Amino acid sequence: MQIVVDLSICQDHGQCAIAAPEIFHMDDEGHLVYTAEPGAALREAAEDAADACPVQAITIED
Amino acid sequence: MRRNPDPPSRPGRDPDGPRVAVVGASLAGLRAAEQLRAAGHAGPITVYGDEPYLPYNRPPLSKDLLAAPGAVTPAELHERAAFRLRARVADVEFRLGTAVTRADLERAELTLDGGETVRFDGLVAATGLRPRRLAVAGPANNRFALRTLDDCAALRDALRPDARVVVAGAGFVGCEVAATARALGCRVTVVEPAAEPLLAVLGEALAAGVRRHHENAGIAFRTGRCVTAVRAGAVTLDDGTDLAADVLVEALGSLPNTEWLAGNGLDLTDGVRCANTLQAYGAGNLVAVGDVARFPNPRTGDGVPRRVEHWSMPADTARRAAATLTDLLAGRAPDPTPFRPVPSFWSDQGGLRLQSFGAPALAGAVRIAEGDPDRPADGLLATYHRGSAHVGTVAINLPPSRQAPLRAAFTAAA
Numbered sequence: 431m432q433i434v435v436d437l438s439i440c441q442d443h444g445q446c447a448i449a450a451p452e453i454f455h456m457d458d459e460g461h462l463v464y465t466a467e468p469g470a471a472l473r474e475a476a477e478d479a480a481d482a483c484p485v486q487a488i489t490i491e492d
Numbered sequence: 493m494r495r496n497p498d499p500p501s502r503p504g505r506d507p508d509g510p511r512v513a514v515v516g517a518s519l520a521g522l523r524a525a526e527q528l529r530a531a532g533h534a535g536p537i538t539v540y541g542d543e544p545y546l547p548y549n550r551p552p553l554s555k556d557l558l559a560a561p562g563a564v565t566p567a568e569l570h571e572r573a574a575f576r577l578r579a580r581v582a583d584v585e586f587r588l589g590t591a592v593t594r595a596d597l598e599r600a601e602l603t604l605d606g607g608e609t610v611r612f613d614g615l616v617a618a619t620g621l622r623p624r625r626l627a628v629a630g631p632a633n634n635r636f637a638l639r640t641l642d643d644c645a646a647l648r649d650a651l652r653p654d655a656r657v658v659v660a661g662a663g664f665v666g667c668e669v670a671a672t673a674r675a676l677g678c679r680v681t682v683v684e685p686a687a688e689p690l691l692a693v694l695g696e697a698l699a700a701g702v703r704r705h706h707e708n709a710g711i712a713f714r715t716g717r718c719v720t721a722v723r724a725g726a727v728t729l730d731d732g733t734d735l736a737a738d739v740l741v742e743a744l745g746s747l748p749n750t751e752w753l754a755g756n757g758l759d760l761t762d763g764v765r766c767a768n769t770l771q772a773y774g775a776g777n778l779v780a781v782g783d784v785a786r787f788p789n790p791r792t793g794d795g796v797p798r799r800v801e802h803w804s805m806p807a808d809t810a811r812r813a814a815a816t817l818t819d820l821l822a823g824r825a826p827d828p829t830p831f832r833p834v835p836s837f838w839s840d841q842g843g844l845r846l847q848s849f850g851a852p853a854l855a856g857a858v859r860i861a862e863g864d865p866d867r868p869a870d871g872l873l874a875t876y877h878r879g880s881a882h883v884g885t886v887a888i889n890l891p892p893s894r895q896a897p898l899r900a901a902f903t904a905a906a
Binding site for chain 1: 576804
């Protein structure tokens, strides 16, 4: 499982960091930091984060 | 209308299993279909949508898509806003451009706008909202509402630089459209019956701060006023004043689309009244999701069933409703674990980003925790209280790294 974030449309809402803190967080400068290959056990969390993104910038690729 | 061609046969699917009809093909309908599969529903799923488009994201319609430069066709707007369809829903049938005109729950049958009837075993109400329109006669051209992609495409064409734009209603959509129109160079006046924009949600201090922010950007407000007459190029307010209006945007809130369910003995007062499991009262295999679902949330502590028109609710309610319906179709009692979603909204409007957790509109008192309500753009945090309960949190222009801790603090307190 590979997480891809389209940073050209990400607007730093931070909703992914709420939905899946194991994978996503916002650093002190307000930028998104994430684990690109979080492991299959975190699939549901990754999907929750993709769903929660207001601009739908997150895709999950297999 | 689009149907998935020859849906692939997939492991774990049962073409002869119970059939679920999802009525509504926006975010709530899509999430319901996904979550039915996630919950183990193996039978056929058909999603009916009256718009000609596969599910798309509506919040950009008042912001990025409304402001996107150049001539853009509705199809191109859809490309930018469409939700990705997961592999999980590859065998879900989408019947688009197809409105469901009525449901007969006893016969387990839907009637489509072409007169066709279709049977179902389980039903998901995901029909969402339509804009409330101004109950004032007058020429229909240059009067707009904003809910659909086609609405957005039409309004885009009208928001030319220097156009005189009157926005009736200062809720989220009204404020966002006003800010976008102003950024496009329009001359914008917002007419709002209440004393401030967003007053019911934010309370007086924050609402006044938001108004002043927009005024500083060049948006005029006529608060405590409403539009009483519309004619070509102008509107009249209830105090008799006339405002020039090349464009009138009616942003007066929304009405739930439930007429298709009438005649089945359901409580359709302001949405589909549901139990906490999202099973509709008075119906067997019917659940409601998204904006039409009126359910009690134990988090509010008062047992009152409410609809919640926030973007976060379709995903939350779809998950629970899909589990409930899958249980019902399998002859099991729905899981009684209390469903306690945390409502959450955001709104981007002209240099302000509002983020909320909980239900600030239910509050009796507002405490400013950080910042100055007169300067919300510099960062502001407010907590909302009813009695001793912390019922909501609103942040304006706080750093993104603050969102997760603020939500955690709210859910721990509530």
